[in-house]
Amino acid sequence: MNSVTLQNIKKTYDKGNVLAVDDVSFEVKEGELFGLIGPDGAGKTSIFRILTTLLLADSGSASVAGFDVVKDYRAIRNSVGYMPGKFSLYQDLTIRENLQFFATVFGTTVEANYDLIKDIYEQIKPFNNRRAGKLSGGMKQKLALCCALIHKPNVLLLDEPTTGVDVVSRREFWEMLKKLKMQGITILVSTPYMDEASLCERIALIQNGKIMSVDTPDKIIGSYPVDLYAVKSENIYKLLVDLRAYGEVASCYAFGEFLHVTMKEGSGAEQIEKYASGKGHQHVVANKIEPGIEDSFIRLMSVRDATKS
Numbered sequence: 001m002n003s004v005t006l007q008n009i010k011k012t013y014d015k016g017n018v019l020a021v022d023d024v025s026f027e028v029k030e031g032e033l034f035g036l037i038g039p040d041g042a043g044k045t046s047i048f049r050i051l052t053t054l055l056l057a058d059s060g061s062a063s064v065a066g067f068d069v070v071k072d073y074r075a076i077r078n079s080v081g082y083m084p085g086k087f088s089l090y091q092d093l094t095i096r097e098n099l100q101f102f103a104t105v106f107g108t109t110v111e112a113n114y115d116l117i118k119d120i121y122e123q124i125k126p127f128n129n130r131r132a133g134k135l136s137g138g139m140k141q142k143l144a145l146c147c148a149l150i151h152k153p154n155v156l157l158l159d160e161p162t163t164g165v166d167v168v169s170r171r172e173f174w175e176m177l178k179k180l181k182m183q184g185i186t187i188l189v190s191t192p193y194m195d196e197a198s199l200c201e202r203i204a205l206i207q208n209g210k211i212m213s214v215d216t217p218d219k220i221i222g223s224y225p226v227d228l229y230a231v232k233s234e235n236i237y238k239l240l241v242d243l244r245a246y247g248e249v250a251s252c253y254a255f256g257e258f259l260h261v262t263m264k265e266g267s268g269a270e271q272i273e274k275y276a277s278g279k280g281h282q283h284v285v286a287n288k289i290e291p292g293i294e295d296s297f298i299r300l301m302s303v304r305d306a307t308k309s
């Protein structure tokens with residue numbers, strides 16, 4: 001059974017001039033940890049706001065926990081835990097007061113649902129009397145997650161929960177999500193960090209409001225259709241310019257200290273090295289590598305742009 005479904009959802013702003021969500025369809029299965037992965041402005045927040053009944057789509061339909069986002073908006077609000085991208089807690093209330101506030105809004109108490117939040121809450125409990133505005137990013141994120149869980153939702157919708165949070169807190173957060181998933185909660189989480197894709201069971205890659213692919217991270221990476229090379233030399237910027245001008249190169253982009261390069265048919269690492277050396281580059285290294293999600297994302301984007309033009 002699906003816990004979240006979107007069918008042909010479209011959303012525009014500014015009287016139709018900004019197309020934020022472009023005919024988006026995907027499903028999140030019950031109990032799944034599903035990632036919506038895309039850069040800033042891709043349309044993630046608009047999708048979350050539509051799913052949490054805070055925004056109406058122009059067209060299409062969507063349901064969460066079996067409830068239609070338009071007809072059954074009241075029921076959705078009770079069965080969904082939502083953690084918005086922007087910090088949503090009351091800055092002037094303490095940790096304890098924020099939790100109590102959210103519990104009261106949902107007609108419950110912190111004590112009644114303690115089991116579900118216990119592991120997360122106990123990490124911030126020593127700071128119970130600190131105002132939310134004075135917490136670190138990681139602590140705010142834990143408190144926001146506790147507040148989103150306080151009414152025992154079946155589905156958690158987390159919009160960029162790890163944005164701006166340090167690496168250790170990000171890792172801890174994903175561990176918490178895995179534990180919540182094990183308790184049967186369906187989780188839809190968005191992130192601009194491609195490295196977090198591998199922590200999800202399935203992902204949807206989104207760019208400019210359009211879903212480019214929906215599958216497991218392994219399958220998306222496995223469907224990368226050509227060989228990929230990591231290339232470097234002593235002058236990486238000149239190498240980028242030279243390789244982009246080389247007729248045998250299909251794509252070339254900077255990736256950390258390397259360039260990631262794909263070639264037109266029949267060409268390989270040796271040919272890259274020979275060409276670069278011929279252009280006067282020193283210490284040229286070209287190795288065939290396994291692509292990652294970011295490479296798949298870039299390729300899907302360029303394929304889509306090529307079919308558009």
Ligand SMILES: Nc1ncnc2c1ncn2[C@@H]1O[C@H](COP(=O)(O)OP(=O)(O)OP(=O)(O)O)[C@@H](O)[C@H]1O
Nearest residue numbers: 013014018019020039040041042043044045046047
């Ligand atoms: N209220 C609004 N009025 C006009 N344009 C908007 C509005 N909200 C979002 N947009 C535009 O819609 C597009 C999608 O924005 P959205 O916030 O849904 O994306 P996002 O992937 O969540 O990115 P971000 O992390 O930057 O919020 C962007 O081009 C954004 O500028």
